[in-house]
Amino acid sequence: MYKEKTILIVDDMEINRIILAEIFKDNYNILQACDGDQAIEIINSNPDISAVLLDLIMPGTDGLGVLRDMKKSGRIAIVPVFLITAEENEKTLIEGYHLGAVDVIRKPFMAHFLKHRINNIVELYGHRNDLAKIVEEQVARLNHLNQSMIEILATAVEFRDCESGEHVKRIAGMTKALMTEVSKRYPEYYMTADEIDKISKSSVLHDIGKISIPDSILTKPGKLTPEEYEIMKQHTVKGYEFLMQFPNIIDESTYKYSCDICRYHHERWDGRGYPDKLKGDEIPIWAQVVSVADVYDALTAERVYKKPFSHEKAVDMIKNGECGLFNPKLIEAFEALTPG
Amino acid sequence: MDLFDELTHLGVDVSGGVSRLGGNKALYKRLLGSFVKSIKEYDIQIDFDENDYDEIIKKAHAIKGIAGNLSITPLYDGYAQIVSFLRNAEPRNAKEVLKKILPVQNEITACIEKHLN
Numbered sequence: 001m002y003k004e005k006t007i008l009i010v011d012d013m014e015i016n017r018i019i020l021a022e023i024f025k026d027n028y029n030i031l032q033a034c035d036g037d038q039a040i041e042i043i044n045s046n047p048d049i050s051a052v053l054l055d056l057i058m059p060g061t062d063g064l065g066v067l068r069d070m071k072k073s074g075r076i077a078i079v080p081v082f083l084i085t086a087e088e089n090e091k092t093l094i095e096g097y098h099l100g101a102v103d104v105i106r107k108p109f110m111a112h113f114l115k116h117r118i119n120n121i122v123e124l125y126g127h128r129n130d131l132a133k134i135v136e137e138q139v140a141r142l143n144h145l146n147q148s149m150i151e152i153l154a155t156a157v158e159f160r161d162c163e164s165g166e167h168v169k170r171i172a173g174m175t176k177a178l179m180t181e182v183s184k185r186y187p188e189y190y191m192t193a194d195e196i197d198k199i200s201k202s203s204v205l206h207d208i209g210k211i212s213i214p215d216s217i218l219t220k221p222g223k224l225t226p227e228e229y230e231i232m233k234q235h236t237v238k239g240y241e242f243l244m245q246f247p248n249i250i251d252e253s254t255y256k257y258s259c260d261i262c263r264y265h266h267e268r269w270d271g272r273g274y275p276d277k278l279k280g281d282e283i284p285i286w287a288q289v290v291s292v293a294d295v296y297d298a299l300t301a302e303r304v305y306k307k308p309f310s311h312e313k314a315v316d317m318i319k320n321g322e323c324g325l326f327n328p329k330l331i332e333a334f335e336a337l338t339p340g
Numbered sequence: 341m342d343l344f345d346e347l348t349h350l351g352v353d354v355s356g357g358v359s360r361l362g363g364n365k366a367l368y369k370r371l372l373g374s375f376v377k378s379i380k381e382y383d384i385q386i387d388f389d390e391n392d393y394d395e396i397i398k399k400a401h402a403i404k405g406i407a408g409n410l411s412i413t414p415l416y417d418g419y420a421q422i423v424s425f426l427r428n429a430e431p432r433n434a435k436e437v438l439k440k441i442l443p444v445q446n447e448i449t450a451c452i453e454k455h456l457n
Contacts (some may be wrong), residue, residue: 012402013378013402013405013407014374015374015375015378015406015410016405016406017410018367018371018374019360019361019371019409019410022361022362022364022367023360023361023362057398057402070416080441085404086401086404086420086423089427107405107408107409108360108408108409108411109360109409111359111360111361111362204368217352318436331412
């Protein structure tokens with residue numbers, strides 16, 4: 001008979017395992033472990049276990065040891081664990097509950113009640129895990145949709161600038177790679193992969209303020225006059241102000257990165273950038289990273305007013321400070337990423 | 341008398357034990373054989389050290405568990421008392437109980453061995 005669910009029975013006494021196996025064999029596939037270490041190995045190599053019946057007192061790793069391992073790996077949240085005990089050892093049972101055990105099975109086993117109790121809880125966990133999966137999928141879809149909307153917005157702004165929309169994607173990719181390298185090399189700039197992902201997603205909005213720049217300036221083929229350049233520089237502040245009006249456009253932490261990147265991605269390490277003339281690490285590292293990515297992409301892309309530079313030439317120009325000075329650590333990381 | 345009648349006579353709740361196994365008498369019989377092996381393996385000597393008996397608690401606890409599950413009631417009750425006394429640091433009282441139940445235990449294991457061999 002096909003059985004969808006699997007139950008793990010952990011007890012050092014074979015008789016107890018056989019009795020439990022007999023009670024559950026009609027409804028479950030049965031796995032057995034005779035000590036804690038074997039149990040941990042089976043749990044970690046069987047992602048589909050529906051429940052664990054766990055003896056507390058065993059030689060080697062005991063029942064509480066198994067619970068600790070399941071708590072560490074997070075399995076305790078999705079697999080119900082029933083403690084098997086032959087006595088009232090309150091302290092151990094309380095510790096078991098604290099570690100995430102769901103219920104206690106007392107010896108001698110009461111077969112009929114045991115079946116019902118375990119089936120009910122397995123069913124409940126099944127529903128809960130299914131719901132959690134659905135919610136997780138929906139959150140992922142919503143996030144994806146949200147990110148798509150943000151990219152559409154950023155791309156729409158770019159189209160005015162005669163760009164294809166590939167620029168924002170390239171910036172996001174480069175930001176992720178460079179931020180990861182910087183984080184890996186320098187403990188002071190360490191960020192988790194999750195945060196780096198948020199920074200990369202935020203980077204697409206760096207030029208959103210260009211929506212406020214008149215076409216005559218934004219798409220001017222020739223050199224900008226000093227007055228026009230001052231207006232152009234305003235895209236950083238305008239982008240920041242624009243985002244400030246929509247705090248709910250993205251989640252809180254991503255929002256902070258987006259605002260910083262919009263405002264500070266033209267700041268320079270020596271304080272000669274704009275709009276706030278921040279210096280050194282006054283400029284958030286995520287905005288510094290986007291600056292380098294933005295400059296590199298601008299150099300290697302074709303624009304109405306210039307031909308693209310080669311990769312080598314662009315790297316040289318960035319290193320030589322021809323596009324303003326950058327954090328030396330950032331340059332090192334950038335060179336490591338783009339050898340040759 | 342067959343094995344089950346004799347065990348019932350010795351105080352074992354055979355019908356309770358069999359019903360725990362969904363009525364599987366053959367399996368119950370097989371587990372009785374395993375029980376005898378375990379009892380020998382977990383042998384507790386009456387003169388155990390009264391200052392160091394952690395291992396004795398573990399053994400008594402294990403026997404209590406399997407005796408309970410096979411409904412070998414006299415041994416389940418006896419070992420439950422032994423565990424309880426030992427956990428309360430009363431090894432002498434535990435020994436008194438052990439003295440009383442060892443003859444019962446020997447009778448039950450002898451009966452099972454006689455019928456299974």
